[in-house]
Amino acid sequence: MNKKTLLTVCALAAFALCAYQTKTLLDKPNDPIYKNIDPTVSPGSDFFLYANGTWLKQNPIPAAYSSWGIGNEVTEEIRDRLKKINEDALKANAPKGTGTQKIGDFYYTGLDSAGIEKAGISPLQEKLNLIDQAKSPQDILNAAAILTTIGARNIIGMRVSQDDKNSSKMMVQLGQTGLGLPNRDYYFKTDARTTRIRTDYNDKYLPTLLTLSGWDEQRALAGAKSSYNIEKFLADSSRKLEDLRDPYRNYNKMTVAGLNHLTPDIDWNILFKMLELKPVDSVIVGQPEYYRAINQALRTFTVDDWKAYLRLKLVGSYAAYLNDAFAEENFRFGGKVLRGQKEQLPRWKRVLDTENGIMGELLGQLFVKEYFPEKSKERYVAEVEAIRQAYREHIQKLDWMSPETKQKALDKLNAVHPKVGYPDQWKDFSALNISRDSYAGNVMNARHWLYLVNINKLGKPVNHQEWNMTPQTYNANYSPSNNEITLPAAQLLIPGIKDEDVDDAMAYGYVAASVIGHEITHGFDDEGRQFDAKGNLKGWWTPQDSVQFTKRAQMLVDQFNGYVVLDSLHVNGKAALGENIADLGGIVLGIDAFKKTQQYKEGKKINGFTPMQRFFLGYALSWLGHERDEALANQILTDVHAPGFLRVNGPFSDVPEFYEAFHIKKGDKMWIDPEKRVSIW
Numbered sequence: 001m002n003k004k005t006l007l008t009v010c011a012l013a014a015f016a017l018c019a020y021q022t023k024t025l026l027d028k029p030n031d032p033i034y035k036n037i038d039p040t041v042s043p044g045s046d047f048f049l050y051a052n053g054t055w056l057k058q059n060p061i062p063a064a065y066s067s068w069g070i071g072n073e074v075t076e077e078i079r080d081r082l083k084k085i086n087e088d089a090l091k092a093n094a095p096k097g098t099g100t101q102k103i104g105d106f107y108y109t110g111l112d113s114a115g116i117e118k119a120g121i122s123p124l125q126e127k128l129n130l131i132d133q134a135k136s137p138q139d140i141l142n143a144a145a146i147l148t149t150i151g152a153r154n155i156i157g158m159r160v161s162q163d164d165k166n167s168s169k170m171m172v173q174l175g176q177t178g179l180g181l182p183n184r185d186y187y188f189k190t191d192a193r194t195t196r197i198r199t200d201y202n203d204k205y206l207p208t209l210l211t212l213s214g215w216d217e218q219r220a221l222a223g224a225k226s227s228y229n230i231e232k233f234l235a236d237s238s239r240k241l242e243d244l245r246d247p248y249r250n251y252n253k254m255t256v257a258g259l260n261h262l263t264p265d266i267d268w269n270i271l272f273k274m275l276e277l278k279p280v281d282s283v284i285v286g287q288p289e290y291y292r293a294i295n296q297a298l299r300t301f302t303v304d305d306w307k308a309y310l311r312l313k314l315v316g317s318y319a320a321y322l323n324d325a326f327a328e329e330n331f332r333f334g335g336k337v338l339r340g341q342k343e344q345l346p347r348w349k350r351v352l353d354t355e356n357g358i359m360g361e362l363l364g365q366l367f368v369k370e371y372f373p374e375k376s377k378e379r380y381v382a383e384v385e386a387i388r389q390a391y392r393e394h395i396q397k398l399d400w401m402s403p404e405t406k407q408k409a410l411d412k413l414n415a416v417h418p419k420v421g422y423p424d425q426w427k428d429f430s431a432l433n434i435s436r437d438s439y440a441g442n443v444m445n446a447r448h449w450l451y452l453v454n455i456n457k458l459g460k461p462v463n464h465q466e467w468n469m470t471p472q473t474y475n476a477n478y479s480p481s482n483n484e485i486t487l488p489a490a491q492l493l494i495p496g497i498k499d500e501d502v503d504d505a506m507a508y509g510y511v512a513a514s515v516i517g518h519e520i521t522h523g524f525d526d527e528g529r530q531f532d533a534k535g536n537l538k539g540w541w542t543p544q545d546s547v548q549f550t551k552r553a554q555m556l557v558d559q560f561n562g563y564v565v566l567d568s569l570h571v572n573g574k575a576a577l578g579e580n581i582a583d584l585g586g587i588v589l590g591i592d593a594f595k596k597t598q599q600y601k602e603g604k605k606i607n608g609f610t611p612m613q614r615f616f617l618g619y620a621l622s623w624l625g626h627e628r629d630e631a632l633a634n635q636i637l638t639d640v641h642a643p644g645f646l647r648v649n650g651p652f653s654d655v656p657e658f659y660e661a662f663h664i665k666k667g668d669k670m671w672i673d674p675e676k677r678v679s680i681w
């Protein structure tokens, strides 16, 4: 951009001017914040677009993706590094049973497209026979259980995890599942977009999978119809996205006898044995009405209907690892129709993504050794403590909370356990068997192994060392049962710039606010606040404080309900409430933690921006990206997170420091009247 344009632009957007005049004299040449800004947009009209606009223009969504953003930049960088690790493993010819052998052989079978083509559907044959031989509803249930053990999701949604009300105990949990479309809404919504997806699913996707599995056309069409009818029946008894967020309503502990009573046609003692579980005395059922519906469905639909349903669940779940015809149909519906992708990722990327999902920690050990220095770990451990301290001060100053509840909140905050970068103890992969025989076979072995790792936790003490994400995952989370935050290395490093070159303003926006503050606040969002310091679902709020909290939370629900994303689709403020509370909390905590740094106190501009401006720009960088319409629509219906641009513009409009830093005035689009601005934590 030449200087003349710059001046015209600056005249248009008064604020952007100051920063861009310094273009020729950059303090920091490699500054993602500076490079991404679109000076033609005013920060007061659309801050997200102001902060990220130039990047968005220069980085259209590639054909193989449904969205493209900072997370993809991180992931692409990591994939290249993992590719190298895999290629080395492939050449190493390591002894059987070693991690290197498993990585190398998995990669080998994944890339062996001739072998995959030749094998056709044979890796699934044994399981297909099992379904075909079913003669009774009991046989159907047994086959369903066996499919569950190899990760082919069907009517039984079973996992072992902590008891919400007793976090030191592992329990069998049963939840709603069994649908083929992304969630219940897809079966009932009548808008054009959803109708088109549903029609394709019924008329093309399901019959094609059955035809490819060896059924003739007529049988495939009939089977697709039966299967869809079963799914719609189950969808009708499935809870909506927002209703899954109430921890009390989704906690129904019962004995196995009680469960047998709930579903009189299912003998759970037999079923648990088929699920390879040790004897079980009691379970937690998330959604009892769903299991009642399963019982009803077993009476309503014929054994042949169920055979079609289970066959589709099996081939659908493995289509991506079978021959091209399967993989392409899987992509056509799952990628193109549902998410708007134009082409498939190259095979090596797909294989690495699959491998990462299965043996992530094997790769992760090698990854952090090379790419996550100890110094970075120390930096972000210190940021966790800075956020924790800011939070303490916020709680003490709250004008709507009683001293009693404040003390309990502080106790809980002090007990939050941080996991930063990578695990201290790595998972044991010795029982996982990977060979050069078959790609789908390897995936099946691995899924079964993962399944066993999960169910073997039953009856054992909780392992607090274990990570639920790999270090190379671009994500982070809060676990209410453990009252802990997990912050993988990949989420902490900004792509394209060395961590030591990231100034604190950027790091406090990008990591301390957007990741650390966000995750810690989850412990105090509408859902997390119902768990105590020990991770138990147990009230610790006075009724008046709960009322005060809910009043403030409702303002955030209303604020986000008002944001229209795509034609008539608006954010589901209630479903997204926990995330929006966490975003707003992360930002206000991040601001106050940042105010204590040397950089803030010195107040020196970098590339024309004050430290506080860089903080907000660093935060906006963490949501850099865009999505295709199909993906946006999918996200609104299935995801509790608002789209990225609203995770910036929404909470910023509530924060006084933002108005100050960018001179936002009444009349600007980002402006919200002070009495309507939300303040919770």
Ligand SMILES: [Zn+2]
Residues within 6 Å of the ligand: 518, 519, 522, 579, 582
């Ligand atoms: Zn979150």
